[in-house]
Amino acid sequence: MKRDSGVETSYGRYAPVRERGGVHLAETALYWIVLVARQRRTELARDLAALGMYSGQEQVLLQQWDERGFTQAELVERVQAAPATVTRMLQRMERAGFLRRQRHPGQRGSRVYLTERGWEARSTVEDLWLRAEERLVANLSGSEYAALRALLMKMGD
DSSP: OEETTEEEOTTSOEEEOEETTEEOGGGSHHHHHHHHHHHHHHHHHHHHHTTTOOTTHHHHHTSOOOTTOEEHHHHHHHHTOOHHHHHHHHHHHHHTTSEEEEEOTTSSSEEEEEOHHHHHHHHHHHHHHHHHHHHHTTTSOHHHHHHHHHHHHHHHO
């Protein structure tokens, strides 16, 4: 079933028409999600670099830390990254003084804890994250923002 310049897909969603030059990607939701995410991610990465951090490390800092710390496996699950990626991330963050790892007798592996520098950076990163969020949704009304969050969470399920 053809609609405007697009077609209805077999799963009932509107999709752009494939023409000789290929699909018009700018007509897809994924294109805009990726574009906006990349723009905001680039801005955030620049701000993080000023703190001596790499993009992605804020995901570790922004977890709900307490005196128990985390195992590396817990962080892998929480930040939704590959174990090898988290290993490299933690090594860099440890070398930069944001966290420390500690082995506990009778336990496999070690636990990860924020250092004083990590706690200070966490506070700054929270502010950076919230400012990035404000820039992201600056042109949205409150109800549009709520709808966007609900839709993104639904898409993430």
